[in-house]
Amino acid sequence: MSRPASMMPAAIPRWFDDESPRGRGRLARYRRPLAAIAAIACAALCWKLGHRSLAIAVGGAAGLTCGVFLGVGLLRRLLTGGHPVVAVARAIVEEAVGTRLSVLLVMLVVVGLPTLPLVLDPSERLAYRLQFFLDWSLSGAFVLLAMVSIAVSCGSVCGDIESHRIHMSLSKPMRRWEYLFGKWLGVCLLDLLLVTLVGFGVYAFAQAVRQAPAADNADRRAVEEQVLTARAAARPVHPRKEEFERSVGAAIERIRDDDPALFAKDPAGARRRIRSQHVFLWHTVSPDVVSSYLFTGLERHRLRSKVIQLRLEPFADNSRTTAAEVRFALWLNERPFPMKGGRHEEYTLQAGTIHTLELPTSAIAEDGTLRVTIANRNRIMPGDSQPTSIGFNPGEGLELLYRVGSFEGNFVRGLLVMWAKLAMLSAAALAAAAWLGFPVAVLASMMVFVSAVASGFLADAIDIYTGVDIAEPTFVSMLRLRGSLLLERIAKFEWWEAMKTIGAYAADGFLSLIPSFARFDTITQIATGRVVPASDVAVGLLELGCGYPLLLLCIGWLLLERRDLVSTQS
Amino acid sequence: MVTAGQLGEQIDIACAGVTKVFKDFWLRPRVRAVENVDLRVHRGQVYGLLGPNGSGKSTTIKMLLGLLQPTSGRIAVLGKRPKDVDIKRSIGYLPEESYLYRFLSGRETLEYYGRLFRLDRRARRERIDMLLDMVGLEAVQDRPVGEYSKGMQRRIGLAQSLINDPQLLILDEPTSGLDPVGARQIKDLIATLAARGKTVLLCSHLLADVEDLCDRVAIMYGGRVRAEGTCDELLEQEHATLLETPELPEHIVAEVRDVLRRHALDVTKIERPRRKLESLFMEIVARARAEGVQTSGASNGGRVAEFLGGGEPTAAEDGAAGEPADDVEQFDRGLLDRLVASPKPAADGSGHPSDGMP
Incomplete structure (x- = not known):
């Protein structure tokens, strides 16, 4: 109800108390630009006071919110056709925008995404921080968007049926598959919008995190070469493949003769297990033994960087001892690596941890092959008669990574x-x-x-x-x-x-x-x-x-x- | 047994032995909502489906619309099966409550239903403008339907049922939730549409509405049709005669009694006729409007949308919904004039329903 004019303070504009539909429309028209201006002012203030991360977070949240409004406007423009499928798709978009649960979930994305960089531990290496941000932001957004999809889809159809709105829709010349397809189309377009916004947001905040100071040069290189990149992986093959396969075949035959019961239930499984054991043995470097691993398909024209990465997760144990470190020497295509001051240096790495060794692409042969040879240099642990073996889990435990495309x-x-x-x-x-x-x-x-x-x-x-x-x-x-x-x-x-x-x-x-x-x-x-x-x-x-x-x-x-x-x- | 093929063009709705039994989760019969119903609704007819709550009216309507499958029996709507999507282009449906998307505005709601009929943008815009004007919601067209009063929601519901210019209009309790003015307008609209050759199936438990409007009536109870016929057939009292005269003085009444006694008859009841409460209400509203008293919500409404198939205004249309045509002119002199403005001739030249029997 409007207040009498005499009671209205002069500072309050007349339209403020105007509750007529026209007055309300005027207020609503100014609400969004005012909120955007307030958010920009808030971000600018934070920046001025030196809270740059907070300023980026506030600005990012405001930007994402604007993106949601603009995107929904775009969807409305897109869905203006005179077909039942388009009509249903448009209605479900409007429904999603007007439903509290879906709005709440979208707001969680919009607020959570800019907040995540604020909780990153600055003492961590930058590459880890960036990986953590990418992993958690995308995983979190995916879970929330999945909830939005489920809530909107179920809410819309169940709501239509329970409130009998479907009677009005299906008494029109619309087939039931058109109704369902329209709902799906609407949710898919909404998902596309939200995924695009999440993409923009994650990319922009990843770039902001990237600008933070790195721990050292290696950290900075890791950011560029191991995180913000697109690397393919090559897994090793045995350098004497035929000989290896023959030995596996012979082992299978021998075990089948010795223990037929093992093959009775699941012969394919038994074969797979025996083969896995041999591959595992091949990935184990015994003391004073060298093991070779051949990587192929590394033609130089496919590589987009001067370095490739050997990713390995070594472990060093025997029946009695688990060593904390592994020591080994490395040869690349029969040449010792790395050479420092004319001396072949050995690697000492923490066991049970993933390590990435950078190798020069110049080490790769003309035919695109790289033979990596590893020699066990572990020390004898107290109480042991010989050093522990070095092992790698076949697959991700030992692989070569090389850049094949851009992060974007x-x-x-x-x-x-x-x-x-x-x-x-x-x-x-x-x-x-x-x-x-x-x-x-x-x-x-x-x-x-x-x-x-x-x-x-x-x-x-x-x-x-x-x-x-x-x-x-x-x-x-x-x-x-x-x-x-x-x-x-x-x-x-x-x-x-x-x-x-x-x-x-x-x-x-x-x-x-x-x-x-x-x-x-x-x-x-x-x-x-x-x-x-x-x-x-x-x-x-x-x-x-x-x-x-x-x-x-x-x-x-x-x-x-x-x-x-x-x-x-x- | 009636079949779609036997019906011919002039029967718009035919039901033969239709039964609907609702079953529970274990497929055990739970409720026998409709039992062995036979109906025939002719083109241009206003057919009343009457009955108390739970008598099976709405279930019958939902079967006619293909929203429910009959357990047994056959149904033909506009000569085809109810599930046939093509016939729905010619059907307008107003359910007993307006089930609308609360977040859509009045205009967006009509846009939505217009799109379901595959109307192009221009046709949609024209029809929506006319319908909003007709139901008096032009001023609130951009407000979300969730903010509408029940009466306003009924009006927008009515507008959506007419957006395709339907040949067959199925109205389930069309006047529920409306004030007497709105109810009266809807009754006038039904009469006008019927006069223009539309078929109307009117489902109501308001007996006066049905009596005012319907050519034929079926009275349902417990899922069965208990009586069926024209209003006159069903309501005429064969053993009484009613004379209406100007006010008679006592001595003339005594003389009339004497004459009747000479023929071994007597007057059983003498009373002064009363006006209907509806006509008094209309008169008061019309007077208030004439004095310029303001009210919120839906406006008075405008003329019947031009795109709704026209026909020559007939005597029936002039008399619209029965007795109080004069009263309507008093409460909104312009409305009825506009209701029957610039009608087009009917395709078959018929003014009344039963002309078109197969």
């Missing part, structure tokens, strides 16, 4: 895959909401999300729970093995164990339906400066961004098509 390109590719994952999640949430009520649909969608993120871990956990150990199982081998296990347990009247096996069947079946996000772990790849291959992006977009969503939307459509949209009548 890699970052964009990683974000594309992140968006594809969100598209898949929103389709799963829509399919669930077409059939279930809001709380159950959210729960089901969250289960899909957690299963997709942790599918490898969950599969291992199920195997351990039911006492099954299959190395790299296939669906069929897993079915067969569990089947025989079930029969065996029933025959022994081990009912509880049999129940566990049946439970594992169901869990395995569920996991086999869910795509594994671990296959496309682009956030770790970005944070560790690893290249996100274009092939992975293509497969990710096709599989997670198109294939699975279409399948899930088809399931959702079938459920919605057969569903009576009034469930109870008195």
Whole structure:
């Protein structure tokens, strides 16, 4: 209600108390520019007072908020067509903007992202800080955006059904698949906007962190060559590959003759295990023995840097002792490395820690091969008769990394895959909401999300729970093995164990339906400066961004098509 | 048994032996909402579906719209199955409550529904302008629907049901939540649309509304149709005669009694006719408006949107919703004039529904 003019202080403009729709509109029109000006003033004040990180955080939060408003405006302009799918997509965008839960989650992203650089420990090496920032900001944003996708998708469809709004929409000439597809399109566009904003934000703050002083030159080089880059990895092959394969084959034959029972249940698994043992032995450098590892495909035209990195995680132990350090000498293509003052220097590294040794690209042979030879120089520990061996876990324990592209390109590719994952999640949430009520649909969608993120871990956990150990199982081998296990347990009247096996069947079946996000772990790849291959992006977009969503939307459509949209009548 | 093929063009809704049983999670029958319902609604007819709460009216309507699957029986709407999306281009539906997106403004709401009908931008804009004017929400078109009063939400609901210029209009409790002025306007609108050849299925438990508007009525109870026919057929009292005269003095009444006694008859009831409360209300509102008294919310509303298929105004249209046409002129002299302004001739030249029977 308007105050009488006589009671109004002269300093308050007349429109301030104007509560008519026109007056309210005028206030609303000034609200956003005023908030932006206030944020800029606040950031400028912080900068002036010397709190530069805080100034960047405030400015960043304001910038991201502006980005959200501008992006939503852009989406509104984009979704103006006269087609039901576009209409539904536009409506869900408006719904997301007007829903408290989704706004809260987006605000968490907008505020959390600029705040993260403030909590980085300045005593840490800059490369670690940057890695931490990239990893946590992208992972946190991904989880929050996944929540937004699930909340908006489930909330919209369940809300439409529960509030009967769907009656109004589906009594119009719109097919039910158009309704679901429109919802998905709207959520995907919203996700695209939010992922783009997160991308801009993370990139800008990463650049701000990059400007901070490094601990030393090596730290600065690590930032440029190991974090803000795109590196491919090469894994070693045995220098005498045929001979190695023959020895593995002979070992398999020998063990099969000695212990046929080992091959009876899972012959492929037994072969894999024997082979793994031989590869492990090859990755173990015994005292006074040299081991060679051949890296191929390193043609110089593919390299975009003067250095390549040997990434290794050594461990040094035997049955009695675990050494804290490893000492070894290195040869690159038979030449000792590094040479200092005409002397071949040895490396002394902490065991159980990841190390990166920079190697010159000039050491690579013309045919693109690099033979790395390692000699064990460990000292004899007190109470031991000989030094401990040096070992590397096959795979990530010993690999060569080389730059193949820019950080920016890699970052964009990683974000594309992140968006594809969100598209898949929103389709799963829509399919669930077409059939279930809001709380159950959210729960089901969250289960899909957690299963997709942790599918490898969950599969291992199920195997351990039911006492099954299959190395790299296939669906069929897993079915067969569990089947025989079930029969065996029933025959022994081990009912509880049999129940566990049946439970594992169901869990395995569920996991086999869910795509594994671990296959496309682009956030770790970005944070560790690893290249996100274009092939992975293509497969990710096709599989997670198109294939699975279409399948899930088809399931959702079938459920919605057969569903009576009034469930109870008195 | 009625089938879609047998109906011909002039029957817009046909139901034959329609039953709907709601089942629980275990697929056990839970509620028999509609049982063995037969209906026929002809083109241009205003058909009333009457019944108390829970009598199966809304369920029947939802089956007609394809939102619910009948458990048994057959339904044809505009000659096709209710699930056929094409027929929905010609159907307007106003549910018993306006289920709207609270965050969309009035104009955005109509934009949304206009897009569902694949109307191009220009057509949408024109129709939305006309409909907002018609339902009197022009001034509040940019306010979120969530801030609307219930009556305003009903008005926007009505506007969305007309945006496609429907041949068949299905109105579920159209006057619920409206003040008597709004209710009266909707009743006038229904009468006008019917006069222009539209078919209207009106579902209500307000008996006066149905009696005023409907050509035929079906009364449902417990999911079954208990009575069906025209209002006259259902309401006529065959054993009584009503004479209406100017006020009679006592001695003339005595003379009338004498005449009747000579024929072995008697007067059973003598009373002064009363006006309807609705007409008194309209008169008061009209007088207040004439005096320029301000009110908030929806305005009086304007003329019927021009795009809604026209026809020659007939006697029925002139008389709109029954008795109080004079009163309407008093409360808003311009409204009814504009309601019947510049109508176009009906395609078949018919003014009244039952002409077009197959």
